[in-house]
Amino acid sequence: MRAFSFAQAIAAGHEPRQYRDYVLEGEATAVLDFKMWGNSACLRCCFTELRTGNQFTLAVYNRNSGQKTDRYTPCDQRIDFSSPGIEGSVFHLVTVRGKRGGIVWESAEVLAGAIPEA
Secondary structure, eight states, X not given: OOOBOHHHHHHTTOOGGGXXXXXXXXXXXXXXXXXXXXXXXXEEEEEEETTTOOEEEEEEEEEETTXXXXXXXXXXXXXXXXSTTOTTOEEEEEEEEOTTSSEEEEEEEEEESOOOOO
16 A cells, blocks of 8 residues: 555544644654655655654655656655555655745655665
8 A cells, every 4th residue: 555544544443633733944863654645636745753753744746847657756856655565664865945934854764774776
């Protein structure tokens, strides 16, 4: 399965409401706990930061230069977070302030765990 719906996440024992939507600009090392489909054609990735234990979500979209794709990636387009089986992997995450002032998920690098071959 690529990701849960909200109801499926609850049924699987996750509590999506515990994860903050607001993320500060910067870097974090975090484990991907689970993924669920968002309301606006996005994939919400739910992470726990290893150093602080903070739980947060980052959204990825299936667009590349305005074109729809079947990949849900941060801006660097290296890791498709819709790939099944990547839950439990540890990532180095980078968020930056975008042109409109909001936080943008710039990049992700896997530090530990299995990433399926693309």
